[in-house]
Amino acid sequence: MASLPALQSQIYRTLPALERADTIAQRISTAISLGMLREGERLPAESELSEMFGVAGATLRDALASLREQGIVETRRGRNGGTFVVKAPPAARDLMQRYLAETSIAELRDLGDEHAAVTAATVRLACDRADPQALDRLEQLARAQARAETPEARARADSRFHIELAVAAQSPRLVATEIRLQGEISQILWTPLAGVFDLETAAAEHLQLAQAIRRDEPDTAQRLALEHIRRNIYHLIDTKLSLSYSDRTQETL
Amino acid sequence: MSPQDLTAKAADSITGWLNDLYRDLGTMSGEVGLLLEAALGDRTKISKRDLAGLREKSTKFLNSHSDVVGAGVIFSISSIQDAEGVLEWWFKNDDNAIEKLDFDLAPEGNSFYDYEQLPWFSIAARTGQQTIAGPYVDYLGFNEYIMTCTVPSYVRGNFIGVTGCDLRVRDLEQVFIPMIRSVPGDAAILNGNENRVVLGNSGRFLVGERIKNRPEGYSLVPLEVPYLNLSLLCSSRPG
Numbered sequence: 001m002a003s004l005p006a007l008q009s010q011i012y013r014t015l016p017a018l019e020r021a022d023t024i025a026q027r028i029s030t031a032i033s034l035g036m037l038r039e040g041e042r043l044p045a046e047s048e049l050s051e052m053f054g055v056a057g058a059t060l061r062d063a064l065a066s067l068r069e070q071g072i073v074e075t076r077r078g079r080n081g082g083t084f085v086v087k088a089p090p091a092a093r094d095l096m097q098r099y100l101a102e103t104s105i106a107e108l109r110d111l112g113d114e115h116a117a118v119t120a121a122t123v124r125l126a127c128d129r130a131d132p133q134a135l136d137r138l139e140q141l142a143r144a145q146a147r148a149e150t151p152e153a154r155a156r157a158d159s160r161f162h163i164e165l166a167v168a169a170q171s172p173r174l175v176a177t178e179i180r181l182q183g184e185i186s187q188i189l190w191t192p193l194a195g196v197f198d199l200e201t202a203a204a205e206h207l208q209l210a211q212a213i214r215r216d217e218p219d220t221a222q223r224l225a226l227e228h229i230r231r232n233i234y235h236l237i238d239t240k241l242s243l244s245y246s247d248r249t250q251e252t253l
Numbered sequence: 254m255s256p257q258d259l260t261a262k263a264a265d266s267i268t269g270w271l272n273d274l275y276r277d278l279g280t281m282s283g284e285v286g287l288l289l290e291a292a293l294g295d296r297t298k299i300s301k302r303d304l305a306g307l308r309e310k311s312t313k314f315l316n317s318h319s320d321v322v323g324a325g326v327i328f329s330i331s332s333i334q335d336a337e338g339v340l341e342w343w344f345k346n347d348d349n350a351i352e353k354l355d356f357d358l359a360p361e362g363n364s365f366y367d368y369e370q371l372p373w374f375s376i377a378a379r380t381g382q383q384t385i386a387g388p389y390v391d392y393l394g395f396n397e398y399i400m401t402c403t404v405p406s407y408v409r410g411n412f413i414g415v416t417g418c419d420l421r422v423r424d425l426e427q428v429f430i431p432m433i434r435s436v437p438g439d440a441a442i443l444n445g446n447e448n449r450v451v452l453g454n455s456g457r458f459l460v461g462e463r464i465k466n467r468p469e470g471y472s473l474v475p476l477e478v479p480y481l482n483l484s485l486l487c488s489s490r491p492g
Contacts, residue, residue, distance in 0.1 A: 172390050
């Protein structure tokens with residue numbers, strides 16, 4: 001029992017207001033880049049938002065101010081006023097570059113570990129539970145992904161496929177987890193930084209995965225999913241290294 | 254009571270509950286048809302101004318069915334004027350107040366709710382009969398684990414869409430568990446359209462699982478709710 005108090009104080013430590021504001025801003029901007037909130041859409045009223053997030057009005061206003069500063073939302077006064085989404089967060093090379101510089105290889109690998117654990121379970125459940133219609137939709141999404149043109153469209157198509165896998169697995173919790181993970185992974189994966197991520201391979205891997213689920217081959221589906229995610233994470237780590245350690249030649253550029 | 258009698262009694266309770274629900278959906282669908290017929294006059298395509306009375310109908314349905322979480326009318330693209338789709342759908346929020354549900358209907362958008370492809374719409378449209386879908390995670394719609402019950406709706410004999418309601422899987426449990434608990438042995442309600450377990454009376458059959466091959470020693474007792482293709486999967490020789 002000796003270690004409990006220390007552990008518990010770690011669990012129950014209060015979030016600093018600033019951290020909460022950042023988290024809220026991050027969550028809204030992720031939702032926009034994933035296309036869950038669209039340009040022109042009005043956010044709920046400030047009072048509703050602070051109630052939903054469970055934060056004080058001041059914290060919420062800090063979060064909105066930070067989004068306004070980034071030019072992502074705009075607040076208009078008067079009748080039909082409110083806070084509106086005005087542009088998608090920049091699939092900003094700068095932002096992504098900074099993220100990769102600040103994130104260690106161990107943290108990137110760990111992100112991959114979590115995604116692998118979640119996806120392995122998701123595809124096994126999908127083998128049991130997906131109906132033909134869900135499988136048709138997965139294949140359609142994989143095929144549509146191969147035609148996505150911009151980095152933003154590619155990121156959205158990629159994350160949509162992974163989220164729909166969790167929908168096919170019939171698990172609301174896995175859907176929520178996958179949405180959160182996609183918020184962390186998809187944009188950085190598809191922003192061209194050092195070499196463009198290969199769209200055809202990714203889409204082909206998705207298609208193979210959907211087909212393995214249709215054949216009800218959980219072992220194959222799991223292996224394909226793990227290889228797919230490992231390749232994603234290798235790409236992130238490679239990108240990080242070629243951006244931060246310029247002594248290596250960057251053939252891919 | 255014999256095991257067969259217990260099973261038959263459970264089947265009757267479930268069937269009775271669902272038949273009542275679909276009777277009320279049918280009534281609402283008929284009222285919606287008449288309301289739209291009056292609003293349309295000589296026009297054939299439905300537009301925004303024709304939808305005024307639908308909120309009241311949905312509210313009435315939600316308020317009179319405590320286990321229902323969402324209800325409304327969803328229009329076929331071919332029946333409407335100038336729109337990418339119309340979903341007049343209301344739901345009970347956490348405070349039990351009734352709110353309209355918003356959907357993304359821009360086909361080019363990433364979160365496009367392509368509802369004409371979804372089974373609760375497409376089956377009712379194709380067969381002209383009532384149907385049931387799920388359990389499913391209604392991603393981009395209500396975003397919860399639900400079942401959707403629909404009946405086709407008509408104006409002057411033309412199909413205009415479906416009238417329906419959503420039931421949370423967790424609320425359905427409350428309704429059906431007391432009915433199915435008395436079935437001897439392991440048993441489950443199956444949605445035959447998807448071969449999917451709606452609810453089991455034990456841990457043997459879990460909600461959402463697909464029964465691809467009927468397990469040995471089990472048989473299917475059809476639930477007599479027309480066109481829903483529901484049945485009770487139960488042990489052939491319980492005990």
